[in-house]
Amino acid sequence: MSLLVLAEHHDGQLSGATAHVVAAAQAIQQHSGGDVDLLVAGEHVAAVAEAAAKLDGVNRVRVADHAAYAHQLAEPMGALLAELAGDYSYLLAGASTTGKNVMPRVAALKDVSQISEIIEVDSADTFKRPIYAGNAIATVQSADPLKVLTVRSTGFDAVGSLQDQGGSAAIEAVDVVVDNAQSTFIKEALAQSDRPELAGAKIVVSGGRGMGNGENFKLLDGIADKLGAAIGASRAAVDAGFVPNDMQVGQTGKIVAPELYIAVGISGAIQHLAGMKDSKVIVAINKDEEAPIFQVADYGLVGDLFEILPELEQKL
Amino acid sequence: MKVLVAVKRVVDYNVKIRVKPDHSDVDLTNVKMAMNPFCEIAVEEAVRLKEKGVATEIVAVTIGPKAAQEQLRTALALGADRAIHIQTDEKAESLAVAKLLAKVVEQEQPGLTILGKQAIDTDNNQTGQMLAALTGLPQGTFASEVVIENDKMHVTREIDGGLQTIELTLPAIVTTDLRLNEPRYAKLPDIMKAKKKPMDVTTPAELGVEMASKVTLLKVESPAERKGGIKVGSVDELIDKLKNEAKVL
Numbered sequence: 001m002s003l004l005v006l007a008e009h010h011d012g013q014l015s016g017a018t019a020h021v022v023a024a025a026q027a028i029q030q031h032s033g034g035d036v037d038l039l040v041a042g043e044h045v046a047a048v049a050e051a052a053a054k055l056d057g058v059n060r061v062r063v064a065d066h067a068a069y070a071h072q073l074a075e076p077m078g079a080l081l082a083e084l085a086g087d088y089s090y091l092l093a094g095a096s097t098t099g100k101n102v103m104p105r106v107a108a109l110k111d112v113s114q115i116s117e118i119i120e121v122d123s124a125d126t127f128k129r130p131i132y133a134g135n136a137i138a139t140v141q142s143a144d145p146l147k148v149l150t151v152r153s154t155g156f157d158a159v160g161s162l163q164d165q166g167g168s169a170a171i172e173a174v175d176v177v178v179d180n181a182q183s184t185f186i187k188e189a190l191a192q193s194d195r196p197e198l199a200g201a202k203i204v205v206s207g208g209r210g211m212g213n214g215e216n217f218k219l220l221d222g223i224a225d226k227l228g229a230a231i232g233a234s235r236a237a238v239d240a241g242f243v244p245n246d247m248q249v250g251q252t253g254k255i256v257a258p259e260l261y262i263a264v265g266i267s268g269a270i271q272h273l274a275g276m277k278d279s280k281v282i283v284a285i286n287k288d289e290e291a292p293i294f295q296v297a298d299y300g301l302v303g304d305l306f307e308i309l310p311e312l313e314q315k316l
Numbered sequence: 317m318k319v320l321v322a323v324k325r326v327v328d329y330n331v332k333i334r335v336k337p338d339h340s341d342v343d344l345t346n347v348k349m350a351m352n353p354f355c356e357i358a359v360e361e362a363v364r365l366k367e368k369g370v371a372t373e374i375v376a377v378t379i380g381p382k383a384a385q386e387q388l389r390t391a392l393a394l395g396a397d398r399a400i401h402i403q404t405d406e407k408a409e410s411l412a413v414a415k416l417l418a419k420v421v422e423q424e425q426p427g428l429t430i431l432g433k434q435a436i437d438t439d440n441n442q443t444g445q446m447l448a449a450l451t452g453l454p455q456g457t458f459a460s461e462v463v464i465e466n467d468k469m470h471v472t473r474e475i476d477g478g479l480q481t482i483e484l485t486l487p488a489i490v491t492t493d494l495r496l497n498e499p500r501y502a503k504l505p506d507i508m509k510a511k512k513k514p515m516d517v518t519t520p521a522e523l524g525v526e527m528a529s530k531v532t533l534l535k536v537e538s539p540a541e542r543k544g545g546i547k548v549g550s551v552d553e554l555i556d557k558l559k560n561e562a563k564v565l
């Protein structure tokens with residue numbers, strides 16, 4: 001009944017999301033037993049494997065280090081996971097764009113269903129997941145011999161990392177290499193930012209269409225700097241080209257649940273709420289006192305953001 | 317090149333759904349239904365490829381009850397040439413849908429198949445990837461730009477860190493993200509014309525696909541409601557509350 005977690009990494013760094021997925025795997029392990037293994041696949045990923053081996057509760061880190069897995073394209077990654085699946089009863093990955101890209105492929109190759117974005121583990125075969133933009137929570141039971149799951153990070157507290165203690169999991173090479181003549185990596189345009197990652201940030205400040213243009217997003221910078229916050233956005237702000245796609249929070253963007261979420265010039269459509277309504281404290285700044293965002297906000301401030309933001313930055 | 321587009325009938329995105337009192341599922345009686353927004357983007361992309369002379373024929377396909385023919389008619393009004401309805405009243409899980417679509421791909425041999433990245437009812441985000449695996453074709457998921465040249469395609473993908481561009485051999489499977497295009501509305505004359513366009517009706521049994529899934533829906537509940545909070549009168553009051561009441565600053 002062992003479990004395999006696909007580790008997420010970029011630029012030689014293990015992503016913080018992986019510790020949440022390991023936590024979900026451990027929640028299952030309490031019911032199912034078995035070991036939790038991690039798979040690190042990529043090119044030149046020795047450092048990632050070492051960081052992964054320090055995660056609490058990990059039995060073994062399997063490393064597929066080969067040019068075939070560089071950029072983690074879906075076709076070779078899917079084939080690799082399908083190859084390793086025979087050793088496991090569960091395959092898990094984060095509900096990131098990587099996990100979402102690869103895992104359904106693996107599920108189909110193994111002729112089993114995938115259960116997307118679990119937020120709770122009820123038993124070894126029963127899980128909770130949000131549907132309809134989080135307006136309903138479904139409890140689903142899987143009788144598949146292999147359970148393929150993606151995990152919503154906000155549902156599970158990250159496991160710790162044994163930074164200082166010596167104990168770490170065994171690292172083993174996987175020598176499965178798959179051919180891929182179908183897809184080729186061309187380029188990547190990744191956002192450069194010194195701010196914390198949206199998904200893991202303790203405070204998120206998001207701007208919507210009310211910001212007016214991309215230039216005005218600078219009004220959020222000073223506040224985010226003072227609070228050590230990440231900056232997010234509504235779909236409308238992304239569609240209008242104010243900010244890049246990776247900042248979109250919502251049903252079809254990123255799901256966040258920080259200690260504090262500040263929504264500025266965002267009306268509060270259900271698709272936006274789907275991505276942030278599990279935040280601990282929500283603040284809304286909007287000039288329309290009827291805006292639906294106020295129905296979920298702990299603290300609402302009605303007024304013009306162009307007056308409020310400079311004052312807020314100055315007084316923080 | 318033939319383009320296949322998969323469209324799903326779902327609840328309209330503006331509707332706030334309710335859970336049935338017996339918790340068996342969500343209640344969709346008398347609720348407005350529509351084409352899944354990501355499928356509208358898929359249809360639009362196919363139509364644009366045809367306008368550019370890249371696509372020669374657009375085939376729209378859906379799996380669902382009789383009523384799902386409405387969404388096929390919408391696809392036809394938007395520019396699809398013909399439609400295939402795989403009729404079933406059973407719940408169509410992603411794996412079964414992907415198997416049915418794989419049969420259609422086998423029969424139709426499209427150069428490109430376009431799906432939405434996600435159906436806004438189940439929020440699964442699986443079917444395109446599963447279809448790619450079952451057909452052995454490469455996939456370009458969460459596409460924000462698609463460029464086809466000869467027998468190759470460049471897909472720019474919306475990924476967590478930004479954008480990624482990959483090259484795929486054709487035939488291939490693409491799933492749409494929000495920024496791929498802005499779908500047009502169907503014009504009245506086109507809606508009239510769509511009524512005369514061909515629609516084939518078949519069933520999962522005819523295609524030899526078993527609909528039953530190993531995943532059972534045990535229960536559907538409403539999420540914990542957030543209590544609305546208070547309005548503060550000034551920036552000073554906001555900061556004070558965040559520091560001393562919520563203790564998040």
Ligand SMILES: Cc1cc2nc3c(=O)[nH]c(=O)nc-3n(C[C@H](O)[C@H](O)[C@H](O)COP(=O)(O)OP(=O)(O)OC[C@H]3O[C@@H](n4cnc5c(N)ncnc54)[C@H](O)[C@@H]3O)c2cc1C
Binds near residue numbers: 249287
């Ligand atoms: C398939 C699909 C998926 C979607 N996915 C997402 C998603 O993941 N995330 C998401 O966010 N949306 C998503 N949406 C879009 C969603 O439905 C809304 O259209 C969007 O969230 C609206 O963004 P907004 O609140 O910024 O804009 P608007 O609704 O236009 O609201 C702007 C707000 O700014 C306020 N405002 C304007 N000027 C000022 C000022 N000077 N001072 C203070 N306040 C001001 C206005 O009062 C208004 O409330 C999706 C939609 C669909 C169909």
Ligand SMILES: Nc1ncnc2c1ncn2[C@@H]1O[C@H](COP(=O)(O)O)[C@@H](O)[C@H]1O
Binds near residue numbers: 322355433443
């Ligand atoms: N019943 C269906 N009929 C046709 N296409 C579907 C159906 N279900 C899913 N799809 C396609 O798969 C995409 C993703 O759906 P999902 O994986 O269920 O989130 C949708 O946008 C459609 O393009």
